[in-house]
Amino acid sequence: xxxxxxxxxxxxHPNGETIVAAAVREFGAAQGEQIVLAGPSGSGKTTLLHLxxxxxxxxxxxxxxxxxxxxxxxxxxxxxxxxxxxxYIFQNFNLLPGLDVRENVMVAAALGNRKFGSExxxxxxxxLARVGLGDRAGHKPSQLSMGEQQRVAVVRALINTPRLILAxxxxxxxxxxxxDIVLGxxxxxxxxxxxILILATHDHEVRARFPRVHEMTRPGRIPA
Amino acid sequence: xIHLLIAWRNLEAKPLQNLLTVAVxxxxxxxxxxxxxxxASIHYGLVRATEPFDLIVGAKGSPxxxxxxxxxxxxxPIGNIDYAIAxxxxxxxxxxxxxxxxxxxxxxxxxxxxxxxxxxxxxxxxGRPPWLQVADGRPFQNPFEAVLGAKAARxxxxxxxxxFVSSHGVVAxxxxxxxxxxxxxxxxxxxxxxYDRAILTSLQSIWQAHSHDSAPxxxxxxxxxxxxADEDHDHDHDHGTxxxxxxxxxxxEAMRLYQQFQKERRVQMVFPSQVVVNLFAALGEGxxxxxxxxxxxxxxxxxxxxxxxxxxxxxxARDRAVLRAVGASQGDIFRIIxxxxxxxxxxxxxxxxxAGHGVFAVLAGFLQxxxxxxxxxxxxASEAYTMAGALGIGLLAAVIxxxxxxxxxxxxxxG
Numbered sequence: 001x002x003x004x005x006x007x008x009x010x011x012x013h014p015n016g017e018t019i020v021a022a023a024v025r026e027f028g029a030a031q032g033e034q035i036v037l038a039g040p041s042g043s044g045k046t047t048l049l050h051l052x053x054x055x056x057x058x059x060x061x062x063x064x065x066x067x068x069x070x071x072x073x074x075x076x077x078x079x080x081x082x083x084x085x086x087x088y089i090f091q092n093f094n095l096l097p098g099l100d101v102r103e104n105v106m107v108a109a110a111l112g113n114r115k116f117g118s119e120x121x122x123x124x125x126x127x128l129a130r131v132g133l134g135d136r137a138g139h140k141p142s143q144l145s146m147g148e149q150q151r152v153a154v155v156r157a158l159i160n161t162p163r164l165i166l167a168x169x170x171x172x173x174x175x176x177x178x179x180d181i182v183l184g185x186x187x188x189x190x191x192x193x194x195x196i197l198i199l200a201t202h203d204h205e206v207r208a209r210f211p212r213v214h215e216m217t218r219p220g221r222i223p224a
Numbered sequence: 225x226i227h228l229l230i231a232w233r234n235l236e237a238k239p240l241q242n243l244l245t246v247a248v249x250x251x252x253x254x255x256x257x258x259x260x261x262x263x264a265s266i267h268y269g270l271v272r273a274t275e276p277f278d279l280i281v282g283a284k285g286s287p288x289x290x291x292x293x294x295x296x297x298x299x300x301p302i303g304n305i306d307y308a309i310a311x312x313x314x315x316x317x318x319x320x321x322x323x324x325x326x327x328x329x330x331x332x333x334x335x336x337x338x339x340x341x342x343x344x345x346x347x348x349x350x351g352r353p354p355w356l357q358v359a360d361g362r363p364f365q366n367p368f369e370a371v372l373g374a375k376a377a378r379x380x381x382x383x384x385x386x387x388f389v390s391s392h393g394v395v396a397x398x399x400x401x402x403x404x405x406x407x408x409x410x411x412x413x414x415x416x417x418x419y420d421r422a423i424l425t426s427l428q429s430i431w432q433a434h435s436h437d438s439a440p441x442x443x444x445x446x447x448x449x450x451x452x453a454d455e456d457h458d459h460d461h462d463h464g465t466x467x468x469x470x471x472x473x474x475x476x477e478a479m480r481l482y483q484q485f486q487k488e489r490r491v492q493m494v495f496p497s498q499v500v501v502n503l504f505a506a507l508g509e510g511x512x513x514x515x516x517x518x519x520x521x522x523x524x525x526x527x528x529x530x531x532x533x534x535x536x537x538x539x540x541a542r543d544r545a546v547l548r549a550v551g552a553s554q555g556d557i558f559r560i561i562x563x564x565x566x567x568x569x570x571x572x573x574x575x576x577x578x579a580g581h582g583v584f585a586v587l588a589g590f591l592q593x594x595x596x597x598x599x600x601x602x603x604x605a606s607e608a609y610t611m612a613g614a615l616g617i618g619l620l621a622a623v624i625x626x627x628x629x630x631x632x633x634x635x636x637x638x639g
Binding site for chain 1: 225226229230233234236237542543545546547548549550551552553554555556633634635638
């Protein structure tokens, strides 16, 4: 269960202005929920995902996971929590270029879950087959199409069966057909695993496929 | 394991840059290893070569020249001394044995060593087998019989029963003593020293060979020392010798004998091992300079590794952030970058160590061929310390960039 209260992320501009990158008064997600963060560019969707994942710390407010304030945790504890509980999907895939498909997924299993054995190997093969990449496991990301790369990123995010999947514009770089495939896989797999899916998008067709939408607005600037 | 895989893949992504860095580390360490091995093996080879020679008595002049000529069969003899001194020494109560040795002739550049049969009984230390042992044939017994050192026999192709004529001087090209033929009667076992290149015969053979010389000798037939000595051939050659190898009865006797000979006006007595140690101490200064240069180059190589790993890690900030996003901790990032640096430095160090030994083997083979001195490569403590130091400092060179890059923020690196 994820709960966010009165959260703000601010940056100080060199000219003295305070830039509010994200501001959310109240937000919550129950296990298995699929939610879209909708809003125009600059409304803080990515910043909110970064805050939830613990990539950065809020200037104010609270982020709770099962009732515990994860924003107050030390870096190492947050790393451990993220590795076991969060799967993150980027708009531009961010697969590691030197590693092949299997190794890209394996890295997440080994670093996130802290274990990697025959069971994890089998699960990687199953999931890659599930997204139609069973025969591409030895290929480098540069040898894949963008749609295929994003499918690998989906598998990487789901490999540790995380309870929370954060997806930042995962279909923005894809054509409509590939976007439909990736989105379909993501929603189906999250439903099967019972994971919370929070997906940031400004695409109306994508938001239409989600039962719940959280609207974000541009937080603005505070003059010096 | 996963850290090593990622580190290896990162290195694979920039093969040229990383191979160059490995090559710089390897070259610098190879230089250090070669200098170290050469110094150790030269020291070992020189000292080992002097072992059969406790004390040498020879003409007044340079002790270095005396030792170089007698022990290493290099340079030219200083001059002749009265053979009667050998008899005097044999009577000295401090002396266990005194064997006369004369130089001055060669066969195709292999030095003729005129000596006495007693040399075949000469031991490096009591209780040990004789220094020179015949492997094939027998020791010389009559004039113009010759026993060849192992290398001299192998390289000249001479075998027992063959005959040859010597030429005047210590280098090839001198006047040939054509009227006297030597017959090979034996081949020595290898001694792994300069005497593998010697041709032993009796002193009488050398004396007789020269007593019948009548033709004028060319100026270039022998270096000046020998020439000067040989000018007296017709008068005293049958009573002259170049050096006397003296085996004292013990250490105390050696010191007393040495004291006695300090007052001797006709000849000088030297401890060959002491001469070699002094010689090596002088060479040691040069070795120190070479070592400092090699260490400085290695330090620069490690600095290069540090910067190379750091810049490489900086250029992959986004990959690092992605790793953090999928669950890697700062410790994981530290270990990955550390592994990259360690792989570069350690593979460079191992390649450098092997290359150093390879270069040394080539140089040692060449020098051994040239001098007859055994250039073994004993694994010295200083080499072990250097390797351990290289690996340790290499680890430090990798720790620094790993420490700095592991601490950057995920959100910042994701851009």
